[in-house]
Amino acid sequence: MTFPVTQVIFEQDGIFIHPSTDSSEFQDSLTSGFLRILDKDSSSVVQWAQCPGDGRHRSVEQQQSYETEWDMVNTVSFKKKPSTNGEAPERTSGAFLFNVSDLKTIKVKTEGWCRLTFCLKEHVTLPDLHFHQGGSDSFLDSLRGFLLLTQSPGDQSFLVVSSQSKALSQSFENLLDDATFGLVQKFKNDPYTTTLGGFSKVTNYIFDAFRGPEMAHRQRPAEEVADLISEAIPGLEVNQQEEPGFEVITRIDLGPRPAVWRGEPVSAEAWAEHIDAEGRVQNVAQLKEAVFKGGLCHAARREGWKFLLGYFPWDTTREERKGLHKRKTDEYFRMKLQWKSVSEEQERRNSRLRDYRSLIEKDVNRTDRTNKFYEGPDNPGLILLHDILMTYCMYDFDLGYVQGMSDLLSPILYVMENEVDAFWCFVSFMDQMHQNFEEQMQGMKAQLIHLSTLLRLLDLSFWNYLESQDSGYLYFCFRWLLIRFKRELSFQGVLRLWEVMWTGLPCQNFHLLVCLHLFVCACLCALCEDIMRAHYLYLPQFPHPQDLPSSVGEILGFHADSEQSKLDGSEFGLLDSPQPPRRWHTQDLGEDFIPNGNGHLRETHDVYKLAYIL
Amino acid sequence: MAAKSSLFKVILLGDGGVGKSSLMNRYVTNKFDAHLFHTIGVEFLNKELEVDGHLVTMQIWDTAGQERFRSLRTPFYRGSDCCLLTFSVDDSQSFLNLGNWKKEFIYYADVKEPDSFPFVVLGNKLDVADRQVSTEDAQQWCRENGNFPYYETSAKDATNVAVAFEEAVRRVLAVEDRGDHLIHTDTVNLHRKPRSSATCC
Numbered sequence: 001m002t003f004p005v006t007q008v009i010f011e012q013d014g015i016f017i018h019p020s021t022d023s024s025e026f027q028d029s030l031t032s033g034f035l036r037i038l039d040k041d042s043s044s045v046v047q048w049a050q051c052p053g054d055g056r057h058r059s060v061e062q063q064q065s066y067e068t069e070w071d072m073v074n075t076v077s078f079k080k081k082p083s084t085n086g087e088a089p090e091r092t093s094g095a096f097l098f099n100v101s102d103l104k105t106i107k108v109k110t111e112g113w114c115r116l117t118f119c120l121k122e123h124v125t126l127p128d129l130h131f132h133q134g135g136s137d138s139f140l141d142s143l144r145g146f147l148l149l150t151q152s153p154g155d156q157s158f159l160v161v162s163s164q165s166k167a168l169s170q171s172f173e174n175l176l177d178d179a180t181f182g183l184v185q186k187f188k189n190d191p192y193t194t195t196l197g198g199f200s201k202v203t204n205y206i207f208d209a210f211r212g213p214e215m216a217h218r219q220r221p222a223e224e225v226a227d228l229i230s231e232a233i234p235g236l237e238v239n240q241q242e243e244p245g246f247e248v249i250t251r252i253d254l255g256p257r258p259a260v261w262r263g264e265p266v267s268a269e270a271w272a273e274h275i276d277a278e279g280r281v282q283n284v285a286q287l288k289e290a291v292f293k294g295g296l297c298h299a300a301r302r303e304g305w306k307f308l309l310g311y312f313p314w315d316t317t318r319e320e321r322k323g324l325h326k327r328k329t330d331e332y333f334r335m336k337l338q339w340k341s342v343s344e345e346q347e348r349r350n351s352r353l354r355d356y357r358s359l360i361e362k363d364v365n366r367t368d369r370t371n372k373f374y375e376g377p378d379n380p381g382l383i384l385l386h387d388i389l390m391t392y393c394m395y396d397f398d399l400g401y402v403q404g405m406s407d408l409l410s411p412i413l414y415v416m417e418n419e420v421d422a423f424w425c426f427v428s429f430m431d432q433m434h435q436n437f438e439e440q441m442q443g444m445k446a447q448l449i450h451l452s453t454l455l456r457l458l459d460l461s462f463w464n465y466l467e468s469q470d471s472g473y474l475y476f477c478f479r480w481l482l483i484r485f486k487r488e489l490s491f492q493g494v495l496r497l498w499e500v501m502w503t504g505l506p507c508q509n510f511h512l513l514v515c516l517h518l519f520v521c522a523c524l525c526a527l528c529e530d531i532m533r534a535h536y537l538y539l540p541q542f543p544h545p546q547d548l549p550s551s552v553g554e555i556l557g558f559h560a561d562s563e564q565s566k567l568d569g570s571e572f573g574l575l576d577s578p579q580p581p582r583r584w585h586t587q588d589l590g591e592d593f594i595p596n597g598n599g600h601l602r603e604t605h606d607v608y609k610l611a612y613i614l
Numbered sequence: 615m616a617a618k619s620s621l622f623k624v625i626l627l628g629d630g631g632v633g634k635s636s637l638m639n640r641y642v643t644n645k646f647d648a649h650l651f652h653t654i655g656v657e658f659l660n661k662e663l664e665v666d667g668h669l670v671t672m673q674i675w676d677t678a679g680q681e682r683f684r685s686l687r688t689p690f691y692r693g694s695d696c697c698l699l700t701f702s703v704d705d706s707q708s709f710l711n712l713g714n715w716k717k718e719f720i721y722y723a724d725v726k727e728p729d730s731f732p733f734v735v736l737g738n739k740l741d742v743a744d745r746q747v748s749t750e751d752a753q754q755w756c757r758e759n760g761n762f763p764y765y766e767t768s769a770k771d772a773t774n775v776a777v778a779f780e781e782a783v784r785r786v787l788a789v790e791d792r793g794d795h796l797i798h799t800d801t802v803n804l805h806r807k808p809r810s811s812a813t814c815c
Contacts, residue, residue, distance in 0.1 A: 358707070359680065362631030362652070369649030403630065403680045404654050441685060478655035478686060487651060 010037040010142035016130040049095035106159040263294030279318025292505040308502040309428040367406040402437040407483040628700030629708035630679030633738040636769035691723035706746040732785030740768040
């Protein structure tokens with residue numbers, strides 16, 4: 001199946017070739033021509049040719065439209081890449097044309113204007129192109145839609161093409177060959193729900209490679225994977241031989257966001273309707289779905305959270321829970337007594353306990369102190385916070401107390417208003433978050449890698465920008481992830497977001513999508529204050545779970561064959577967040593102030609304002 | 615040269631709860647919030663100032679103090695021009711840990727000449743009534759560890775905060791001048807002779 005259509009991806013005229021002394025082909029003085037990137041037949045080519053008489057009619061507007069909305073559609077229509085081995089580029093009357101997959105390096109030289117030199121495979125070097133009227137950046141940007149260009153470590157003026165064309169063509173073939181061929185069609189009808197699905201196919205190669213040699217039939221070169229990992233986490237030892245490699249991913253513009261609405265919060269009455277005569281919760285899946293779509297009314301939270309967090313099993317009777325509660329109460333106070341009964345003498349010889357206690361005391365004083373539940377000097381809420389955290393140290397002494405835990409406990413205690421219940425709910429929450437707090441913070445590292453991967457697939461140019469600012473590690477998302485947006489939203493917003501996340505719908509790692517969403521938000525914020533002040537947090541549009549096969553699904557933690565896959569993706573929508581991101585008002589601090597930001601984002605670029613929401 | 619603003623990276627290190635974020639916020643925004651959240655991860659603020667005729671943009675990096683966050687904060691040490699070692703005068707443990715902080719910084723910042731690297735030591739929470747660390751002990755530590763300047767500060771009532779940060783800038787400038795001077799002296803010898811002979815004649 002082929003698409004013998006030629007599409008112009010980039011076009012600009014007024015690009016010059018200067019007379020060359022060593023080649024008789026370019027004997028004239030300055031030759032003006034047009035430069036194009038074309039989708040020709042089934043591959044993309046770069047073409048330079050002398051301006052024909054009417055060449056000047058090519059308008060600048062056309063040149064701007066290279067980022068056509070549905071580039072992905074164009075790109076996935078590559079059925080087959082033509083054989084490129086050793087084919088010399090077409091060169092007639094000074095004009096040249098080459099397949100982008102033959103490109104090896106581009107030398108960028110700026111001396112008043114920009115000059116690009118293309119070097120192809122087989123050491124073919126093409127005549128320099130002189131951008132006397134500018135436009136080299138947009139050309140390179142367009143090219144980046146097809147290729148991953150990275151600066152050569154040795155010489156910054158060299159851009160090296162990092163794509164493995166073989167892996168690339170294989171990717172696209174796979175995109176089309178298997179059952180998801182319908183992707184292209186879906187795209188036209190429903191871009192939102194199809195986009196991530198399409199991306200997921202590409203990610204698949206990354207994560208298949210992670211799994212090791214048994215997946216060799218689809219494995220990516222190991223060094224690419226190594227790069228990917230080591231880029232995400234410095235200090236991780238990965239054998240790195242070549243330039244970071246990744247395949248061709250085109251830019252996606254999703255167009256206008258379809259309208260979506262949140263459901264009503266589940267009321268205490270509605271919750272009670274799900275409880276049978278003996279106290280078992282009925283239709284759990286349906287209930288979770290309702291919570292996912294609308295959250296819980298505050299009155300239903302104290303009961304609901306115990307189930308959502310797993311402190312109370314869904315299928316227990318009221319009697320069983322009474323017994324459970326009694327056992328858990330005894331267990332709690334037994335552990336509480338353990339640290340309570342440590343004498344000063346003993347503590348002097350126990351530096352770990354001493355350190356935990358000292359830090360807990362300091363942090364309790366610095367957690368949600370403007371919330372009524374914790375404000376003022378001798379608020380009983382503070383003592384409860386302290387005691388529960390100390391008891392948690394006895395529950396899990398290896399982990400002990402790590403900063404961030406007080407942020408995770410505070411909303412739970414606020415809802416439970418009960419020491420024992422809050423403790424056990426916190427224990428359940430910590431079970432989910434444990435890896436993030438462990439010594440090596442492996443959980444955090446893995447999540448930052450995943451997030452970086454998702455971002456790279458979602459918006460390569462933004463990802464490239466962050467990378468160029470040394471921010472590819474996404475360290476500035478650390479806090480978002482560690483304490484699940486606790487300090488990014490209002491207190492009430494946190495309660496809502498957390499209960500939605502605890503449903504485990506639509507996938508275990510839903511919070512990574514929330515992160516991506518915050519990126520999008522941040523960019524919108526940078527562009528439009530009004531949107532920022534609209535006091536809404538939009539959750540990302542989520543594709544139909546069936547359209548999310550393995551990889552992205554894997555990152556996000558989808559479970560195959562679970563009831564979740566029945567969820568209708570189009571219904572996930574707005575999460576009403578009562579306040580704009582924290583510390584938005586920066587005017588009084590001067591223009592250069594980047595609140596709580598990450599130092600890597602300091603360039604004057606719209607995206608740097610990302611830091612505002614941190 | 616004096617009109618050109620240069621960017622200095624200054625990093626605040628010290629145990630959790632000694633007041634690193636409060637010092638930074640007091641200096642940059644001149645505000646104090648006793649109930650400020652503890653820092654998770656790494657944050658920074660910029661502040662422009664003029665020291666001895668030099669326009670400087672100081673980028674102050676604030677880090678999470680807990681040991682567990684080491685692998686997160688250490689990548690940010692590189693490229694620092696000055697390190698502010700911070701403890702709290704009402705917390706002797708935080709004072710005892712100064713040496714570890716210094717070591718960690720030198721190791722991860724990959725400082726070429728640790729002996730001449732500009733450190734400034736801050737003893738914060740001067741406003742608190744019951745001190746555990748005496749001025750003398752702190753001064754002695756500073757003398758023995760590289761003659762670091764020592765300031766007793768209070769982020770709460772702003773005592774010595776601006777002075778301490780300005781001192782950090784002076785230290786950085788001094789190191790740079792020393793560098794300039796070294797290059798200078800090599801060439802100056804040639805120039806000095808005619809000049810001195812001119813005054814003689």
